[in-house]
Amino acid sequence: MADAPSSVPRSLLEADQATLRAFIVARGGKAFHAKVLRRAVLERGVLDYEHITDLPAGLRAILSEELPIFSGRLVDELTATDGTHKLLIEFPGRTDRDKPVSVETVHIPPIRPDRDPNKGATLCVSSQAGCPVACPFCASGLLGLARNLQAHEIVEQYVRGRALGPLSRSVVMGIGEPLLNYTQLSTALDTVRDEMGLGGRKLTVSTVGFPDRLRKLAPQRPRFQLAISLHTPDQAQRDRLVPAMAGVPIEDILAAGDDWFEQTGREVTYEYVLLGGENDSEGHALRLLDRLRGRRCSVNLIPYNPTPELPFYRPESGAPEYFRDTLVEGGLTATIRWSRGLEGSAACGQLRLVR
Numbered sequence: 144m145a146d147a148p149s150s151v152p153r154s155l156l157e158a159d160q161a162t163l164r165a166f167i168v169a170r171g172g173k174a175f176h177a178k179v180l181r182r183a184v185l186e187r188g189v190l191d192y193e194h195i196t197d198l199p200a201g202l203r204a205i206l207s208e209e210l211p212i213f214s215g216r217l218v219d220e221l222t223a224t225d226g227t228h229k230l231l232i233e234f235p236g237r238t239d240r241d242k243p244v245s246v247e248t249v250h251i252p253p254i255r256p257d258r259d260p261n262k263g264a265t266l267c268v269s270s271q272a273g274c275p276v277a278c279p280f281c282a283s284g285l286l287g288l289a290r291n292l293q294a295h296e297i298v299e300q301y302v303r304g305r306a307l308g309p310l311s312r313s314v315v316m317g318i319g320e321p322l323l324n325y326t327q328l329s330t331a332l333d334t335v336r337d338e339m340g341l342g343g344r345k346l347t348v349s350t351v352g353f354p355d356r357l358r359k360l361a362p363q364r365p366r367f368q369l370a371i372s373l374h375t376p377d378q379a380q381r382d383r384l385v386p387a388m389a390g391v392p393i394e395d396i397l398a399a400g401d402d403w404f405e406q407t408g409r410e411v412t413y414e415y416v417l418l419g420g421e422n423d424s425e426g427h428a429l430r431l432l433d434r435l436r437g438r439r440c441s442v443n444l445i446p447y448n449p450t451p452e453l454p455f456y457r458p459e460s461g462a463p464e465y466f467r468d469t470l471v472e473g474g475l476t477a478t479i480r481w482s483r484g485l486e487g488s489a490a491c492g493q494l495r496l497v498r
């Protein structure tokens with residue numbers, strides 16, 4: 144059957160298969176060239192049409208002229224001394240009246256590539272431009288939400304990130320709350336898994352943990368690892384630290400995490416940003432232990448990365464280790480995740496929307 148007429152796509156990644164086929168056929172190519180093209184870009188990471196030599200030269204010239212691979216524009220990039228690389232990508236508005244938005248994507252290479260040359264980087268990806276959750280310690284939520292990213296804009300981050308070096312895993316933990324843009328995210332992750340070859344166990348989605356949404360999703364057995372940002376065992380403090388979740392009982396979130404494990408067979412990781420003098424005391428560790436003891440889960444402790452305009456501090460030296468040891472001695476699996484890319488403002492909680 145002939146492809147339905149479709150509008151001219153703004154970029155290769157934005158075009159679905161039917162649109163891409165129609166575009167190519169209208170310019171004298173063959174329908175199967177659409178697949179060749181996507182495979183070259185998504186599977187092999189070829190980002191210059193000239194190098195896709197399994198396409199006719201004439202078609203390559205037309206594509207170079209008329210169909211950019213990305214809809215976004217790289218407006219800035221920074222490399223920290225540890226090799227962490229931050230990309231600032233600007234995406235155009237969806238209509239002419241919309242303003243462009245910028246998001247950040249961070250490529251974090253392995254710490255000791257010489258010890259494990261086969262290990263690739265971790266890519267931290269944004270799901271929204273800005274974030275409506277507005278955690279007071281996080282630069283990403285400072286300006287609120289501009290808009291949801293579209294699936295192809297999320298995929299673009301993966302394609303650009305992989306161009307910096309092979310990826311071993313990715314975390315959707317950049318700017319935004321992934322479950323508030325789940326349809327687009329899920330379409331994007333399908334592409335990343337099926338066409339770019341980054342498997343489900345290597346993809347982690349990090350959320351503040353909306354229990355109703357998690358309970359709806361779990362029976363679908365989504366093919367990613369789930370991380371829930373908890374940040375404190377105390378209800379009043381969580382209401383303050385994660386304002387969009389104020390009033391949602393911590394016990395309900397943990398019960399949704401338990402359901403997730405039962406339905407998907409995958410343990411939840413609880414993320415805990417350690418804020419100096421705020422939630423890093425021994426009492427917090429013991430109360431967290433009480434909350435999580437007996438549950439199938441693990442804990443990631445993330446010592447806070449300061450942002451100049453925010454009134455939160457890094458924990459004192461030794462405090463993260465003491466907190467971790469308290470959890471581990473109580474029988475939990477807990478790991479400290481020292482963020483990298485600090486001086487490039489590319490560490491956890493330091494990404495921000497630029498307008």
Ligand code: SF4
Nearest residue numbers: 274276277278281284
């Ligand atoms: S910590 Fe996460 S959920 Fe909270 S404001 Fe930042 S990006 Fe949003």
